[in-house]
């Protein structure tokens with residue numbers, strides 16, 4: 483069996499690596515905070531001392547860290563993957579990062595005869611835990627075909643989008659929709675609550691109609707239950723919306739609803755709420771309306 487590597491065992495990475503190990507693959511893992519890796523139970527995990535050691539022992543390496551500079555550090559930084567990668571090995575970055583930087587990373591790796599795919603995901607913590615993620619992939623099509631069986635262990639909707647960076651562009655389009663829908667769900671539930679109507683009944687009714695969405699289902703429930711434990715942290719959502727705004731600006735594309743959502747998130751982060759789940763967006767609209775969403 484191919485030796486696999488996995489760097490970044492956070493909310494998403496830990497269960498994703500777990501599915502690869504549970505399928506019988508040997509997974510060489512590294513996490514910046516060592517305790518997380520040491521806590522892994524499955525016998526198929528091999529805990530490494532650095533990203534470089536992961537690369538030396540693996541043919542296919544997955545990265546699932548926070549932001550663009552973090553991916554760069556994991557690949558090209560001291561004790562990074564770059565120094566240990568074998569010829570013809572594959573680096574698969576599943577983090578959400580800049581499409582422009584992704585193209586640059588792929589080019590730098592190809593100089594070493596290493597392939598790179600960008601394979602960001604959607605579906606959240608539950609999707610990672612239940613192996614039902616949507617995975618959107620950029621890079622060379624034959625490389626995608628070679629590693630697709632691993633994606634199938636982590637996701638249900640695995641789509642080849644196009645060349646390097648295309649997966650990240652697709653993910654940013656996803657984030658435009660997620661932010662706009664979260665804003666819409668927040669507005670609808672605050673509106674109903676202020677009118678004296680039970681928001682949980684409103685959510686239940688709307689889930690069967692034209693306004694049905696996963697965000698209304700999962701995040702709408704979080705808003706009503708006042709459950710803002712992440713999930714997907716506001717700090718990461720801000721990172722994604724910044725990527726959307728920068729990329730859109732560089733192309734001359736107007737994304738007004740993303741800009742408004744980002745202003746709301748900036749307000750929450752300024753109040754020290756950066757580690758709350760992104761569904762806490764409702765709290766800004768609650769303050770504006772002077773009404774909390776409650777049953």
Ligand code: NAP
Pocket residue numbers: 490491492493494495513514515518546547548549551552553555556576577578579603604605606607713714715718722
């Ligand atoms: P998380 O729980 O905060 O975990 C981040 C992971 O990255 C941790 O293992 C962290 O190590 C590691 N890391 C961060 N900076 C690093 C660096 N400079 N060097 C080495 N390791 C570093 O985040 P997450 O929710 O799993 O998200 C990971 C990625 O998936 C992000 O790009 C996010 O946007 C994307 N994503 C998340 C979700 C979601 O619902 N959570 C959904 C789709 C996509 P430590 O343990 O040492 O901090």
